[in-house]
Amino acid sequence: MVGYKPDEQTPANQKLIAGALSGVVTRFVTQPLDVLKIKSQLQNKRNKSLTLFGISKSIYLEEGITAFWHGHNVGQVYSIISTSSQFYVYEVSTRYAFKFFDYKYNKFLGEFLCGIWSGCCVATFVTPLDVIRVRQILIKEQYRGFYNGAKAVYRSGGLLAFYEGWFTGILMTGPQMGITFALFSHVQPILLRNFCRWKSGACRHESEAHNGQHLVVATFVAAGAAGLVSKIVTYPLDLARRRLQIATHKANDQYFTPTSSKRVVQCKKLLGCIVECYRSNGIKGLYQGLSVTLLKAQVTTVFTFTTYELVCYLMTDFGKNA
Template sequence: MVGYSKDDTMTPNQKIIAGAMSGAVTRFITQPLDVLKIRTQLEKKMSKRKQRTLFETSKKIFHEEGMFAFWHGHNLGQMHSILSTGSQFYVYELTTKYAFQSADDPKYKRTIEFLCGICAGSCSATLVTPLEVIRVRQMLVKEQYRGFFNGAKAVYRSGGPLAFFEGWAAGVLMLGPQVAITFSVFSFLQPIILDYLHKCTEICEQVKFHEHRPEHLLLASSMGALVSGFVSKVIMYPFDLAKRRLQIASHRTENKFYTPTTSRNLVKCSNLIQCISDTVKIEGFLGLYRGLQITVYKALSTNIITFTSYELFCYCLVK
């Protein structure tokens, strides 16, 4: 079970392994959705008649760049996902362990879990921001940012060392509360669903998380992840949009590299507050939720795969 439990027999090393493996599996499956999401978020507003649907964007990418375009930036994405997911689970497990070992009053349990989630999200956002900047640009113009070292050099040339932390503030403001909401909602729902599935009596209330049947664990984790992913992503989405637009602030198109149709006329920002206010002025309040549809699809699938695979990896590691 995610979070600290007195009956938990897993070591921190086992949990970080489970988190890293979960992140790798999740990234491979959801990468195409990430490519679609980022290109939709960064596209300039057009008239409704000219605005591309998700299907049209997918078709454009496929015809212009081929099937493998949906996995542009995948290698960096794997590094990002392993670091991000592993650090989130590790920091959350560690902080909840120390917090609940030193605090006996369960009255503040949900508040403590929320604060631990903010800590986990903030640490993760800081750790992966440089990788994320390179990865986002690779998904836009692969040739210009091809490979890790070449991509890093291209980012450095565009804006110096600070270019690697473009969008950092928005990332922390988004991921801190988002992880907090996700873990809090998941930690609240999963035990309730498990208890319901087991039709628990007073005798089985003390059952350890790894003693639950795998199919019940899978279903409870999937349902908890579905709800927590939707809630957290919708609440924090404007910061996600702003982060992406900030991460390409210093990006400059070079004529010697082919730029796909879906990676032209991008919206860039250099200041978080101005980015949000300009988006509202130009695109209206709903402009803050551009690309929400594909983002929700990605968030739900990501959360379901992440939490269920994490729980199942934990289950396997303690057996």
């Protein structure tokens, strides 16, 4: 159901709803991992005491269990916009791609390019929210609430501060979405066809494989593989983007700064950030925080695609039986 298919039965407006619901579910489940991911990405490597376990312990002891959901409200809006728009733009672009070139023989390339376009649109839509959200995770009191957070970001660097890391986000999210959608759209149908053959020996039509159980398993495996590959390929840009998003952040003694938010690394230029990461610890420096990021990427991709597919499936099934 992800991407355009000639016999598609789910309208675009229902897919937009499915994308929004998928974003809400995914954000709530993955928010603690996102907090750990962002904190670990911003750490100065010289701060040896703050391992992943050390960061978790520090957050819990200094800020309490609710700190793992700092930035969650803005994050929910961010997720609704990003997830619904990424699926909607992808659905619309693949629909047009199917009409204007030989999609049958260039399917993988077409889905990859449509995914890139989707990712670029999403990065542009959500960068201001992402900047506020990252800074709320860093120091909640200083950026508390959407309105106060937006004012604090504006005071730190004007309107341009809301788009810190935007270009890096485009460079990262475009290829990441391209790889994710292309791999998912290639692997999931193969799994569904095989499930159908194992069940009945042959399939008259691919849609016969679309029952709930098969859909969940195929989506889980395909989404997990796609998320893993795309995140590994684009991770150095993700690391740089986070450090660019706090370029104009200035700690204020008026607000409590947790240990996990002290001595963070801030960058002003993409190339300088990449070079500095490499100088600090070689190739490992470009992949600082990768372990929790991969875990978060796996959980995010699996929940996003599985929820999206199931909601589309349920709405289509409900429409047939209504």
